[in-house]
Amino acid sequence: MIRVLIVEDDPMVAEINKRYLDSIPGFVCAGIVSDVSEAWAFLETHPVELVLLDIYMPGKNGLELLTEIRKEGKSIDVIVISAANDIPSIKKALRLGAVDYLIKPFEFERLNAALKIYRTEHEIMKEQEELSQEELDQLLLHPNKTGADHRQLPKGLTQETLKRVVDSILEMKGERFTAEALANQVGISRVSIRKYLKFLTGIGFVSIDLAYGTVGRPVYQYYVNEFNLDRIDPYL
Template identity: 65%
Template sequence: MIRVLIVEDDPMVAEINRRYLTSVPGFGCSGIASNVTEALEFLRNNSVDLVMLDIFMPGKNGLQLLTEIRKEGKSVDVIVISAANDIQNIKQALRLGAVDYLIKPFTFERLKTALQTYQKEQEMIQEQNEWNQEELDKLLLHPDQTRSTSAKLPKGLTRETLQRVVKSIDTLKSGFTTEELARDIGISRVSARKYLKFLTEIGCLSVEPVYGTGGRPVYRYDVKQGHTVRIAPYLET
């Protein structure tokens, strides 16, 4: 669960933002602060992953709060949600490390996209300690910048069948076998084994041999956290 602090001086707007936030799976509202002082106090006494931050507030503004957060070295990310649409405020927020910037009034879909993008990035970060350039580009660059270099499938695999496989494993979830996957989507075990091998190699699945009384192992597959991020480039058209 990603813990979020909402910093917004308008109680009605804060409540709308809370409802939007909590409607997105994987996010929870840890608290609401109406000014910089309250926000700093909350951050010093509670564990927070993400701040949804307004800029215009009585007293110190949101950018001053963001500056204080960076000075204190707090490990917290920030999405700015503000009516401030001038380039100076936008550039300053980005320079201070805001991961996204939404201009009021915004749509729920835009906020949902911001949250889900952040969620996927966190899943990728938590999964591994070392990165290659391709993986880092997927994390840092805008999707439009990486789409032209989307990954190609190995010879013999098709995007259409891969889509069916991914849909099936999302349903099977964990502990499934090659035979179960093949039966679920109506392909041969040989074909199913090729797709499972590929998904295991790119880190979407883990595999473990289970030994029965017959002596030969049955291989069972489990879906790894963040698999949707890893498979996405191979499903793009």
């Protein structure tokens, strides 16, 4: 689970953001604080991966907290959620490494898209030690944050075949499968199916385990990651 700290001085807004957060699989609200001092004290004593950060607050503003996080080298990501829509604030937040910036008031779908994109990037960075240029481009060059973007497939994969592969996997209704079994069901070679499975594993749509039987060599088994079903949407 991705642990999130909400930094917001308006209790009603903080509660709304928490409800939004709780409705999206993969996230848990680690805490709610109302100013920068409370936020820093919380970050010093609790593990947090992501901060939803307001800018306009009593005392120090949110950008000062973001500056301190970067100065101390903490591996914490920040999504700014603020009424501050002036260019200097936006530029400063982005220069300090904010992964997204939402201007109040915003629609739930905008926050939903931001968190889902963040979850995808977080899981890929956590699960893989290295990235190819194509995989890195998919993380860095998505056209927008609205969830309506369409991403390019790696070279050698086609959208038509990918859809057949995904449909066949979903038809298994969560059961584990081997590359050979899936290749037979889709009607393509095992070499080709492994390319598609490598891609689907890379984006977190499927996961892989090594299964040890009573005899013979261990077999790689794949299964759908139920929390990441939406990760395939931009490619179909």
